[in-house]
Amino acid sequence: MSDNEIEILLVEDSPDDLEMALRALRKAHLTNRIQVARDGAEALDFIFGTGAHVGRKVENGPKVILLDLKLPKVDGLEVLRRVKGDPRTRKIPVVVLTSSKEQPDVTECYNLGVNSYIVKPVNFESFAGAVAELGMYWLLLNQRPQG
Amino acid sequence: MDRWVLKVARPEAMATDNKINQPLKELHELKAALDEHSIVAITDPQGKITYVNDKFCSISGYARAELLGQDHRLINSGHHPKEFIRNLWTTIAQGNVWHGEIKNRTKDGTGYWVETTIVPFLDDTGKPRQYVAIRTDITQRKQAESEILKLNAELEMRVARRTAELEAANKELEAFSYSVSHDLRAPLRAINGFAGIVLEDFGSLLPPEGRDYLERVRNGGKSMGQLIDDLLTFARLSRQSLALHRINTSRLVQDAWLELKPAVNGRLIETRFGELPPCDGDPVLLKQVWVNLLSNAAKYTRGRTPAVVEVGCDQIDGDQAYFVRDNGVGFDMQYANKLFGVFQRLHRAEDFEGTGVGLAIVQRVIHRHGGRVWATAELDRGATFYFTLNRQKT
Numbered sequence: 045m046s047d048n049e050i051e052i053l054l055v056e057d058s059p060d061d062l063e064m065a066l067r068a069l070r071k072a073h074l075t076n077r078i079q080v081a082r083d084g085a086e087a088l089d090f091i092f093g094t095g096a097h098v099g100r101k102v103e104n105g106p107k108v109i110l111l112d113l114k115l116p117k118v119d120g121l122e123v124l125r126r127v128k129g130d131p132r133t134r135k136i137p138v139v140v141l142t143s144s145k146e147q148p149d150v151t152e153c154y155n156l157g158v159n160s161y162i163v164k165p166v167n168f169e170s171f172a173g174a175v176a177e178l179g180m181y182w183l184l185l186n187q188r189p190q191g
Numbered sequence: 192m193d194r195w196v197l198k199v200a201r202p203e204a205m206a207t208d209n210k211i212n213q214p215l216k217e218l219h220e221l222k223a224a225l226d227e228h229s230i231v232a233i234t235d236p237q238g239k240i241t242y243v244n245d246k247f248c249s250i251s252g253y254a255r256a257e258l259l260g261q262d263h264r265l266i267n268s269g270h271h272p273k274e275f276i277r278n279l280w281t282t283i284a285q286g287n288v289w290h291g292e293i294k295n296r297t298k299d300g301t302g303y304w305v306e307t308t309i310v311p312f313l314d315d316t317g318k319p320r321q322y323v324a325i326r327t328d329i330t331q332r333k334q335a336e337s338e339i340l341k342l343n344a345e346l347e348m349r350v351a352r353r354t355a356e357l358e359a360a361n362k363e364l365e366a367f368s369y370s371v372s373h374d375l376r377a378p379l380r381a382i383n384g385f386a387g388i389v390l391e392d393f394g395s396l397l398p399p400e401g402r403d404y405l406e407r408v409r410n411g412g413k414s415m416g417q418l419i420d421d422l423l424t425f426a427r428l429s430r431q432s433l434a435l436h437r438i439n440t441s442r443l444v445q446d447a448w449l450e451l452k453p454a455v456n457g458r459l460i461e462t463r464f465g466e467l468p469p470c471d472g473d474p475v476l477l478k479q480v481w482v483n484l485l486s487n488a489a490k491y492t493r494g495r496t497p498a499v500v501e502v503g504c505d506q507i508d509g510d511q512a513y514f515v516r517d518n519g520v521g522f523d524m525q526y527a528n529k530l531f532g533v534f535q536r537l538h539r540a541e542d543f544e545g546t547g548v549g550l551a552i553v554q555r556v557i558h559r560h561g562g563r564v565w566a567t568a569e570l571d572r573g574a575t576f577y578f579t580l581n582r583q584k585t
Contacts, residue, residue: 058377058381060377060378060380060381060384060385061377061380061381064380064381064384064385064388067388114373142373143372143373143376143377143380164376164380165380169387171380171384172384172387
């Protein structure tokens with residue numbers, strides 16, 4: 045599988061949440077082209093073709109980024125800021141998946157141009173459902189702008 | 192001598208004719224009274240003292256002989272800026288009366304405050320001939336004033352410090368709820384999630400008892416999640432500032448009921464929502480109040496046929512009191528005082544689910560609106576929750 049075929053970039057530091065999200069995507073048959081980043085720096089390297097991902101073309105970005113907010117090294121807000129601040133990546137849909145319902149986070153994310161803001165439900169079925177629906181929506185249903 | 196004060200000082204030397212004596216006598220008495228009340232001094236146009244009364248001598252601590260012929264600046268305290276003194280002299284030199292408060296200095300250097308009126312008397316050419324100064328000792332009042340100013344300043348400082356402390360505490364609370372919502376929910380999700388995954392993927396491999404226990408793990412996690420959410424809501428409602436608006440209460444109640452619809456889906460509940468007068472308050476917070484009261488009414492009428500939820504407004508003790516009445520299981524009034532406490536529950540969890548935060552939220556919001564909330568009930572015969580909103584929009 046080449047980098048260029050990646051459809052979902054899943055940025056998640058918690059191994060538990062990661063496992064549950066991957067399982068949910070697997071169940072929804074959306075697993076074939078997932079790239080996982082465990083912190084914000086790794087996510088940025090992948091998106092912008094730097095570090096371990098040198099040579100990857102920025103233009104072949106993932107179709108959707110599922111982004112946790114609280115991340116080691118570079119936090120989710122910064123990743124969001126960088127993605128939405130660069131004309132090459134601005135059009136990639138970013139879905140923030142967080143456990144925080146606190147208002148400042150939500151407002152900040154929308155200010156930065158997030159496409160969706162989802163609070164991770166404590167309830168397992170809702171969590172699995174939410175992740176699967178998100179993947180489905182952004183990959184299959186949503187029409188991306190051309191170019 | 193052209194100073195009338197000296198002339199009237201010797202009334203016995205005046206003509207005996209009553210027609211002349213009478214006004215002089217009155218003048219004399221007026222002066223005697225004035226001397227009782229006021230500190231009096233007269234200076235020439237250059238400010239040289241030509242007359243002082245006894246009060247002047249006693250308050251300044253100088254003997255009369257030490258004052259007469261001296262420059263009036265002798266008693267200047269140096270307290271007032273040059274500008275102030277210049278303004279005084281300009282005023283009276285132009286023939287105008289000056290009025291104000293001055294700090295002077297006694298012979299031994301102590302300051303004293305006098306409320307002062309200086310009246311210039313002019314000669315035929317319109318130039319000041321002499322200045323008569325009448326003063327009242329206001330030292331005590333000034334001391335009291337400065338005491339008050341000092342106390343006020345101290346008070347303001349304490350208020351400022353207290354406010355800063357409160358703001359810091361508020362920030363801390365905010366940071367705390369933030370970390371609660373982030374950090375506590377994550378492990379809960381894992382407990383809940385993996386218990387669910389085991390049930391889903393390997394449930395068939397477990398004996399019924401094992402499945403039951405795993406189900407309990409999930410339920411425990413679920414209710415803890417609800418608890419955390421409710422507590423965070425409670426904390427947020429407590430610190431969020433009120434945005435007061437005129438509210439169409441009937442519509443607010445309808446909206447709240449619509450929000451509950453999914454939760455009571457399938458149940459037959461008869462609603463009697465009367466016309467409700469509008470109120471002034473924070474629409475978001477008050478909607479939460481109605482949602483909580485209505486959902487309680489719906490919850491505790493479970494099993495009744497028909498379940499009846501009534502909403503209305505009564506005049507109680509001169510206040511407009513909204514109420515939500517139901518025909519549910521009610522409660523024993525001897526526990527009414529526990530009703531609004533956080534985590535207080537009057538029913539067993541297996542009978543009626545809940546975290547015990549809903550009514551605490553109701554009370555917090557109502558109190559923040561300056562109102563009160565109370566309930567009446569009878570075991571097994573329904574309950575009525577009342578609240579008032581005293582804060583009136585003017």
